[in-house]
Amino acid sequence: MKLKQLSEMLGLSQTTVSRALNGFPEVSAETRSRVMKAVRETGYRPNRAAQRLATGRAGSLGLVMPIAPGLDSDVHFGEFLAGLGEEAVKHDFHFVINPSAPEDEESTFRRLVASGNVDALYIAYVRRDDPRIALLNTLNMPFMVHGRAVDQGPHSYPFLDIDNTGAFYNAARLLIQLGHRRIGLINGPAHFAFAIRREKGMRKALAENGLPFDERLAHNGLMTDDFGHQAMEMLLEEPEPPTAVLCSSTVLALGAVRVLDRRGLKVGRDISLIAHDDELPMLKPENFSVPLTTTRSSLRAAGARIAERLINRVLQHGDPAEQELWRTELILRESTGPAPVR
Structure with a gap:
């Protein structure tokens, strides 16, 4: 299906449908919902190159994945990525995953931003005093931090963390x-x-x-x-x-x-x-x-929330929750009991 066919089916102009697909704020929420429902039902996929020319956006979130000999894959990262992906696919956003040696992360972030292939970045596994946060604050691109540094002064960056x-x-x-x-x-x-x-x-x-x-x-x-x-x-x-x-x-x-x-x-x-x-x-x-x-x-819920916030910033819908700190639940089961007498 092409854009013209989709617009005829909905009784909307091609311009309106295109603007709804690309997140322009002047399109009403009701119209955007109709368009997105039709997209899901018909399997329509916009032309990425044309979409990028029209909006100046790549429709992608950037991830830098550390790789090094002896660095094992992490099941926790996979679960977080699943939540990120579930939310991204709702908005037809993609991932650009850029592998990087830990000592080369700064230049990797700079190359990723300069490439124009991503609209926003996120970082995880935050360190005590994380130089990546200071770097991303200097780059002209939305970003989110999953976690908070410890010895980095006042928090002046968007984050989601648990307590x-x-x-x-x-x-x-x-x-x-x-x-x-x-x-x-x-x-x-x-x-x-x-x-x-x-x-x-x-x-x-x-x-x-x-x-x-x-x-x-x-x-x-x-x-x-x-x-x-x-x-x-x-x-x-x-x-x-x-x-x-x-x-x-x-x-x-x-x-x-x-x-x-x-x-x-x-x-x-x-x-x-x-x-x-x-x-x-x-x-x-x-x-x-x-x-x-x-x-x-839930790591998956955290991934979904970070994707939601990043995409809102890319689409210029704002980010009212600039910083979020989630409380955890304490769930009592049988693995805890009175201290044994020794």
Whole structure:
């Protein structure tokens, strides 16, 4: 189907249909809805080259994907990308994924902006003091940050983040209320802002109850089940092992539980476990051998929200929620119980 046929079917001019497809603000919401419904029903696809000439937009979101020897793919990134994609396809936006070595990210961002192949950018896996944020603030292109830097002064950039400090504060406080005094932490890489904030939340809960943060009971590493397995082995080898452990992901918890099962330790009785749940569809906390108590926030929903906000900015619909901080839920299940008597 061509634009002329689509406009005749709708009883609208080709100009009106084109403007509705391209997000021009003077087209009413009702008309745009009619046009988009017809597009879905007929399978119409606009000519990308013509669309770009008419609007000056590429209809694409830019992602820079870090690659390096030994850098494993991440199931968390895939889930976030699924949410981003679900929202982008509603507006007929595409992705441009540009691989980059970590040390070459700045020039990769500059090339991507200069290419004209993207209308907006997003970054994730934010570091303590992230130079990419300062760079993107200097480039003439909408961008969004999934997360927040830690040591970067006032937040002067658009972001969506979850309250990582509050999540692990609440989780640690629950364990303390259950009588636990030695609490372990299996966390993400130490330079990532989310990991820093989760440790901060745990430290806060411990300090409020006059308990020390034992560095020997905290381990940082890749968000994989292998690292969860390794870290739990190290925790249990301590002269005084923890009676409870916080994990930064259900993926880490999967490895931790393998160790506990092999040693004949019962989760929720011999040792309590709380994990952060990104709502990964293939790893549901309620399906563990002992259902996991979790702090919960959907990565897929975050991806969809970031795509929505970026596309609104590209289409000049504004971005009233310049900065968003989502609270997490604390979901109680059988993996947490009173501290065992030792």
